[in-house]
Amino acid sequence: MNFISSKRFVSTALVLLALFNVTLLGVLWLQNSHKLPPLLHQRHHNGQPDSFIETLGLTDSQNLTFRKLRKEHFLKVRPEMETITVLKTQLVEESLKDHPDSKKIETITRGIGFHQTSIERELALHFHELAKVCTPEQRDSLKKVLDRIATKRHLIRVERSIGPRP
Numbered sequence: 001m002n003f004i005s006s007k008r009f010v011s012t013a014l015v016l017l018a019l020f021n022v023t024l025l026g027v028l029w030l031q032n033s034h035k036l037p038p039l040l041h042q043r044h045h046n047g048q049p050d051s052f053i054e055t056l057g058l059t060d061s062q063n064l065t066f067r068k069l070r071k072e073h074f075l076k077v078r079p080e081m082e083t084i085t086v087l088k089t090q091l092v093e094e095s096l097k098d099h100p101d102s103k104k105i106e107t108i109t110r111g112i113g114f115h116q117t118s119i120e121r122e123l124a125l126h127f128h129e130l131a132k133v134c135t136p137e138q139r140d141s142l143k144k145v146l147d148r149i150a151t152k153r154h155l156i157r158v159e160r161s162i163g164p165r166p
Contacts (some may be wrong), residue, residue: 055145056138065133073126080115080122087112 058066091108094100127146131139 056134056141058134058138062133062138066130069126069129069133073122073129077119077122080119084112084115084119087115 056062087108091105091112094104094108127142131142134142
């Protein structure tokens with residue numbers, strides 16, 4: 001009897017593969033469920049971490065307040081973002097039809113705009129709450145960080161739609 005075709009080998013291999021799969025799924029779940037919010041842990045172009053703590057020189061209590069405010073903000077805008085995702089899916093589906101309904105497309109895009117406006121309004125209020133935690137010097141640094149992030153995101157969106165700059 002061949003060793004590779006033996007029941008013991010096949011059974012052991014299947015058990016090991018199942019364990020590896022469960023372990024991999026667990027690691028992936030942990031990575032995705034324990035991510036830091038984007039603004040708390042940005043990366044420089046060289047891959048080094050650049051946190052608000054380092055950039056703004058936050059104290060421990062300020063850092064805790066920042067984290068709490070960030071978490072509250074993301075929980076608050078999450079439903080709006082999920083709604084936009086659903087509307088964008090509907091927009092793509094309608095756009096790919098043989099005869100797309102322009103009125104339906106208009107309604108969907110207005111809905112996306114309404115929810116996006118709400119998110120931007122909440123973002124401005126969120127920035128205000130973050131600024132209230134900072135000292136005047138830290139506010140200047142916060143403004144620079146937020147400006148850099150905002151322009152970087154805009155440039156990334158533009159480059160994705162038209163290609164990289166020449």
